[in-house]
């Protein structure tokens with residue numbers, strides 16, 4: 001079974017989180033799902049360098065990711081492959097980006113994240129963001 005190692009960014013600005021919608025792809029269960037932008041780590045690449053590269057390539061976002069900003073790692077088994085996904089927290093100083101690969105995007109406050117149709121691997125990350133945003 002193919003095993004992917006993926007990095008993804010929880011991009012935040014003004015208390016909102018950037019949600020990106022994938023287009024149609026090879027696998028129906030990830031097609032059109034919402035996700036955190038990122039992608040596969042290339043051989044020899046560190047996690048933070050991979051994520052910085054993906055954000056530049058996919059969105060023209062130039063930012064620095066620190067290993068200490070790791071928010072959560074999830075393992076998920078899809079029908080045709082398994083992924084390990086490392087999600088990094090990444091506050092932005094500007095909400096500007098170019099949507100090069102996704103078909104839609106939106107900024108949402110954490111409590112509204114469950115209104116979108118997320119990729120299954122993202123579900124635990126999304127739920128943690130919602131939980132941690134609740135007042136005590």
Ligand SMILES: Nc1nc2c([nH]c(=O)n2[C@H]2C[C@H](O)[C@@H](COP(=O)(O)OP(=O)(O)OP(=O)(O)O)O2)c(=O)[nH]1
Nearest residue numbers: 006008030035036037038039040083119120121122
């Ligand atoms: N980037 C990203 N990928 C995710 C997330 N959740 C999730 O299940 N994935 C899956 C979808 C893809 O099958 C895989 C790798 O992401 P990717 O963006 O490089 O995938 P891709 O297949 O579009 O890339 P490519 O092969 O065309 O280069 O991880 C997520 O939140 N962000």
